[in-house]
Amino acid sequence: THIVTESCIECKYTDCVEVCPVNCFHEGPNFLVINPEECIDCGVCVSECPAKAIYLEEDLPKNQKQFSKINLELSKKWPIINNSKPHKKDANKWKKIKKKLHLLKY
Numbered sequence: 001t002h003i004v005t006e007s008c009i010e011c012k013y014t015d016c017v018e019v020c021p022v023n024c025f026h027e028g029p030n031f032l033v034i035n036p037e038e039c040i041d042c043g044v045c046v047s048e049c050p051a052k053a054i055y056l057e058e059d060l061p062k063n064q065k066q067f068s069k070i071n072l073e074l075s076k077k078w079p080i081i082n083n084s085k086p087h088k089k090d091a092n093k094w095k096k097i098k099k100k101l102h103l104l105k106y
């Protein structure tokens with residue numbers, strides 16, 4: 001499966017959902033997750049993300065491994081998002097900030 005990581009928090013560009021052929025993205029207040037049971041590992045979302053937040057699970061950086069569980073659990077709670085939407089005005093500012101896990105809302 002592919003996994004959405006920390007870089008997405010407060011950015012939530014949603015470009016990724018436009019290209020997903022199986023609608024496996026779920027939306028929370030300031031983050032998206034992938035349902036690992038639906039993701040077919042096509043990988044097309046990876047290059048769409050301006051924040052470079054999406055990784056193949058096997059390639060997750062060490063400090064992002066906890067996002068496997070976060071994607072699994074939150075995808076069960078959050079609704080599917082099928083269409084991209086305008087991102088927040090300050091998304092580009094948040095893109096530069098690495099430590100954002102403490103800001104995750106759910």
Ligand code: F3S
Nearest residue numbers: 008012013014016049
């Ligand atoms: Fe998040 Fe990147 Fe999608 S910032 S919403 S994973 S395009």
